[in-house]
Amino acid sequence: MSRSPSLPDTPTRDIDPDLPDSERLEALREHFEQLVEANEQLTTQLEAARERQSSLKAQADRTQRENETLKSSSLYLATVEDLMENEVIVKQHGNNQEVLTEVSPQFSDRLDPGDRVAVNDSFGIQRILSAETDARAQTMEITAKPEVTYADIGGIDEQVREVREAVEQPLTQPELFDSVGIEPPAGVLLYGPPGTGKTMLAKAVANETDATFIKMAGSELVRKFIGEGSRLVRDLFEMAREREPAVIFIDEIDAIAARRTESKTSGDAEVQRTMMQLLSEMDGFDERGDIRIIAATNRFDMLDDAILRPGRFDRLIEVPEPDEEGRKQILEIHTRRMNVDDDVDFAALAEATEGFSGAEIESLSTEAGMFAIRSERTNVTHEDFEAALEKIEAGESEIINSANYFFD
Ligand SMILES: Nc1ncnc2c1ncn2[C@@H]1O[C@H](COP(=O)(O)OP(=O)(O)OP(=O)(O)O)[C@@H](O)[C@H]1O
């Protein structure tokens, strides 16, 4: 470690005030030149010191990184939620635990909320994940407990019962199946028109069982991860095996299990590979252990027959559009937290909403609420619902319901 270089003397000069002006000027000029020179010298020294400082800082950072690597064993994935001066709040994937953790200077200015990071046992941030690792972590979303319950689902009681039998019971009462001597279904496929509650149903099952719920959207997989699909499927099942009992939910499965097409683009080949991997994971059912698989699609017509063979998705449950009674139930569910007048006639609305899906009924309720707000009321009247209905039927509604689509 080198010592700091010695500083040049500060030039000083006493000038006799009685000197004639010209001599005084000369003396001052000389003094000024000395000062400039000293200043130059100091600037050079300062620059050298700065350089040295930054090289030392780089060294220190490297050492700190090494130190952290040495300290860390395997890392957990987390998402940065909020940034403060020297601390961040991260939320760990899997258990959704939120923690306040210190962040080392090497990361502090490279972090943004939403970034995915790897943390060690003491939640110290070790790495900011690259887009690829990031994507893999994101696709497989482990939800501790989705918030949907069976009570939030209207008009499809029969389907709810079937799903519970096929997914929940084998998890909660496996001895029942043992003693009767039958195998529970390998996979359950929910199919039916958009917005009828398929995704909700899968989430509700997860809520009611103590199993880990791992969700993967087929469309996400294909859109972002060409070349990675089959590996992701493998990871997905591996993750489930590590956490059994587990429910794997593959939403929009048509994206990876569409019927083989004639086209030979590389994208299609990738999708094929992803699906083959899925089939082989499902065929290895014996080793699969306590894992239930639910998939959902609104494009049943597009599915490859291969995924419907015995031992794969061998329990099909159709989730139809709600009938009149179902629509009434769904209306009641979605207005539970709304301030609706007693004169609102749900039966009449149910009758008038022939052909509406659950999602569309949700939009209707929101739109009716908007009419109330526009008239500066806090209560929603039957007329609000009628106005909403009219607007929706005229195709003028801008409300996007929670499933993010409207009138497919
Ligand atoms: N049966 C239902 N009971 C209550 N709400 C429903 C029902 N069906 C749909 N909804 C409402 O519509 C929204 C979308 O439903 P969901 O995502 O389950 O549809 P989906 O069947 O999965 O549709 P898609 O095939 O387009 O994925 C839900 O969040 C809910 O608010």
Ligand SMILES: [Mg+2]
């Ligand atoms: Mg869905």
